[in-house]
Structure formats: structure tokens, C-alpha cells
Amino acid sequence: MERLKKTRSFLHRLIPDACRTVLVSLVILAPGGLAASPINQTLSDAQLKGSATFRFLGVPVYDAKLFTSQGDAFNWNEDFGIQLTYRKNLKQKALVESTLDEMARQGNPAPTAGQLEQCFQGVSRGDNYVAISEGANQVGFWRNGQKTCTLSYPGAKRAFMSIFLGNDTRSASFTRQLKGQ
Numbered sequence: 001m002e003r004l005k006k007t008r009s010f011l012h013r014l015i016p017d018a019c020r021t022v023l024v025s026l027v028i029l030a031p032g033g034l035a036a037s038p039i040n041q042t043l044s045d046a047q048l049k050g051s052a053t054f055r056f057l058g059v060p061v062y063d064a065k066l067f068t069s070q071g072d073a074f075n076w077n078e079d080f081g082i083q084l085t086y087r088k089n090l091k092q093k094a095l096v097e098s099t100l101d102e103m104a105r106q107g108n109p110a111p112t113a114g115q116l117e118q119c120f121q122g123v124s125r126g127d128n129y130v131a132i133s134e135g136a137n138q139v140g141f142w143r144n145g146q147k148t149c150t151l152s153y154p155g156a157k158r159a160f161m162s163i164f165l166g167n168d169t170r171s172a173s174f175t176r177q178l179k180g181q
Contacts, residue, residue, distance in 0.1 A: 038142040039067045039081040042132045046081060047071035050180030053087075054171065060087045064164060066178045074165065074179045076157075081132040082164055082178075086123040095120040099163065106168050108159035111151050119149040133157040 039046045046067045053063050067081040068074060096116040103110040119141045123129070130142040139160050140150045151160065162169070169175045 038130045038140075038145065038147070039083065039132060042134070042140065043067060043069055043079060043081055045070045049074060049080075050178045052174045052177035054174055061090075062086045062088075064174075064178050066165070066180070079133045079135070080161075081130055082161065083128055083130045085126065085128040087125055089124050090122060092117065092120055092122045095123070099160075102163045102170070103159060106162055106166055108162055108166075109153065109155055110159065111153065111156075115149075115151060119151065121148070131160065133161065 047070055049066045049068045049071050051063065051065045054061050062084045065083045065085075066074065067083070069078060069080075072078065074080065096113055099116055099120070100110050100113060120129070121143055123143075127144055132140045132142075134140055134150070135157070137154055137156050138150055138152045139156050141148045153159075158166075164178060165175060
């Protein structure tokens, strides 16, 4: 116990108050700050518009958040971002196949499985993906704050984002909540 007191005293003399404050702030704020940084860096004045939890057979799969410029109403003609924070472990294959299946179910043009495999890796509980539209024909993807890919083809934004925000989603109440309605 005496040794611990001496070590603490030494560290307090070694690290000035300002440095300690910065270090503590970084440790406390880093996870949330890193998760939101692609949205804040890519969208002009991004603000949370709505949030919802997607459930499959009553089991929560992920929490979703929609970010729009200035928190404006959702509009397909404007860029926006969606953040998914997973509550379950999912393999890459499951993410790719479910994305392709849902795009096909809605009748939307889809990228190839190979393209999605570049974008999506498996996820563990707490991991997040961010998808940000970049005009009508591009969607950028980040996993836990790291850019993974950009899908680029005619109508990519509406084709992919309709999984969450379209007129024919798996859950109308999820979509309404995500849109902040």
C-alpha cells in the first residue's frame, strides 16, 4: 500500500494538471467522438434526426441513428448519414447476404457480393457501421471510425439506404422512428 502511495505521488508530480485533464478527457470522450467523427467530418452541420432499434423476431439486432444537416427533415435530395450500432455478433457473410437480399426484395439495383465484402466485415456487440451518402450515386462506409469503402454506381444512395428509410422496409415503425416522425 505504501508503494502505491509513492507511485501515485510521483505520477502527480510528473504529469502537470493540464496534461492530466487532457488525458482524462481523451480517455472518456474518445469512443463516442471517434464513432461520430465520419458523420461530423462529411456532413455539413450534422445533427441527430431520429433513432430506432431494429428487431428480428423480437430480438434487438442493432440501434440506428439518422443524421441530417442541421437536423432537418429527411429528404432523399439531401445527403445524410446512418449509424448502426450492433447488439449481436454477426459474420461478414450474414451482413453481405442480408444486404443483397433486402435490396433485391425492394427491387433496388445492388452491388456485387464482392463489392460488399470490401465494405463489410463481421461485427461484434458494440461495433458500429456508418453509411453516408455522397450525392445520389455514392455511399461511403466506416466501421468503428475507419473508412472501409465507397459504393459508387447510379442510384447507390437510394438503393442502399432504402433498406432503412424506403417505403417498403421490414418495419414501418422502425423507419418512422429513424426519420424522427
